[in-house]
Amino acid sequence: MSTDGLGGNKLRNQNQEARLVWKPDYELKFGLVPQDGDFHNHIITKASCGFCDRYGREGKERGFPDIEGAESAIGSLLPDAKRRRVGCKVWEAFRTDHIKRHLETEHPVKWAEYQNLSTEAKLRFFSQNPISLDGSDIDLHRLPFQKVPPVTLEKVGAIAILKLNDPTRLNALTSDMGIRLEELVREIIDRVDEFSAVVLTGEGRAFSAGGDLAFLQARIHDTATRNSAIMRAYYERFMSLRKLPIPLVAALNGAALGEGMCISLFADARVIAREAKVGFTFVNLGLHPGMAVTHYLPKLVGPDHAAHLLLSGKVISGEEALIFGLATKIVDKV
Structure with missing residues (x-):
């Protein structure tokens, strides 16, 4: 089987189907967001582009090619009654030229970063063989991608x-974000003499759109016992904000929905x-x-x-939030 310029394997035919064993950090390293599959066994049959916020709108996903038509990938894992085709068309499963084209046209900076990957890493990631979960692919953790921290801490004066x-x-609130947030809360507590207050806000045009849907969808395929433990740990990480011994102000710079709005309730204002x-x-x-x-x-x-x-799930403006008592103060811009 020949390889293309990306180091990925070309498929023998367009109907060949793939199974990709998922690792949580693939989302950051390769821009892939899992959409469907056997989450319990880490088999992803459909993925989209994490660097493109337009996927899923108007029924059209823009992003990395979905691993669609994946009956062979999940057929051995699910009962016949649960077998189904994913999506409306069959891609040449996980074709690297589709990924290359999307990166080049939509995310040229990310494509430039991708080209720094080693040939071996490209070959192993784009091969049709499952990537192991046992650590044998440890070299992938040494890729020259710089992982963007999901939460940052900045000291401005005493704030x-x-x-x-x-x-x-x-x-969106992810497990990694919760883990990092809890770490930074501990750091603030350890350095509490340096601060008089804490401000919690969001980068970009939103405070938080809520819980990460891929993470929540994965819970459907897990056991009740595991889900209970996973969700408890997930909530406790974000609720660590309540442990801060100094005033906490939530600055809602944009949309705050679902769990994203919930974490603002942990603030004093x-x-x-x-x-x-x-x-x-x-x-x-x-x-x-939740x-x-x-x-x-x-x-x-x-x-x-x-x-x-x-009970209504109503979405309201900042001005309405002030009337309801959710907002301590409203401003033109946070």
Whole structure:
């Protein structure tokens, strides 16, 4: 089997199908976001481009080619009744020329970074063989990609500024983000004499669009016992904000939805941009409200307003948030 200029294997025919064993850091290193597959066994049959915030709109995904028509990839893992085709067309499964074309046209800077990968790394990643989860692909962790921290800490005078830092996905809350946030909270506590207050905000045009959908979708395919432990740890990491011994102000610079709005409730005050859109949108997804919102929201706005906001899933402006009692103050721009 010949290889192309990217080091990826060319397929013998267009109908050949692939299975890609997923690692969490592939999303950062290769810009791939898992969309469908057997999440429990880390088999991804559909992925999209994490550097392109336009995928999924108007029923059209723009991004890396979906690994579609993947019956052979998941057929041995799922009962016949659950076998189905993914998507509406069959790609030449995970064709590297599709990825190259998308990077070159949509993300030229990221494509320039990609070209720094070693030939071996390109070959192993784009091969049709599953990538191992046992550490034998440890060289992939030495790729020359610089991992962007999902949360940053900056000291401005006596103020510690915590910033959610995944603007391409509107600062969706991921496990990695929670882990990093908890680490930085500990750092602030250890250095508490240096700070008088903490500001929590988001990079880009959103505070946080809510929980990471890929992470939440993966829970569907896991066991109840594991889900309980995973979700408890996930929530506790973000709720570590409550451990801060100094005042915490949430500066909502843009959209704050679902779990993204929930974490603002851990703050002592919320400054919200006038045109920001905020809401507890769990009901719109058929989900029970999470992130302890049923505890904190009634304390803040009262049981009647809390019930209305949670049961309606209504998205409101910064000005309306002030009326409801969600906002301590509204400003033209955060």
